[in-house]
Amino acid sequence: xxxxxxxxxxxxxxxxxxxxxxxxxxxxxxxxxxxxxxxxxxxxxxxxxxxxxxxxxxxxxxxxxxx
Ligand SMILES: [Zn+2]
Ligand SMILES: [Zn+2]
Numbered sequence: 001x002x003x004x005x006x007x008x009x010x011x012x013x014x015x016x017x018x019x020x021x022x023x024x025x026x027x028x029x030x031x032x033x034x035x036x037x038x039x040x041x042x043x044x045x046x047x048x049x050x051x052x053x054x055x056x057x058x059x060x061x062x063x064x065x066x067x
Pocket of ligand 1: 033035036037048051
């Protein structure tokens with residue numbers, strides 16, 4: 001019963017591969033607001049009060065347009 005064993009191995013491999021790709025896709029980071037990304041590029045911090053407030057909470061600004 002060699003073929004059956006091979007099929008089982010392939011199925012297991014596919015299941016594992018699927019699980020890994022799921023895990024890799026899960027933690028998607030929300031993109032930074034354009035103004036913040038630009039400020040960071042210039043080595044500064046965004047001075048928008050909305051962005052500062054969001055950063056204080058460890059979040060990204062939801063009000064400014066995303067880059
Ligand atoms: Zn900003
Ligand atoms: Zn903002």
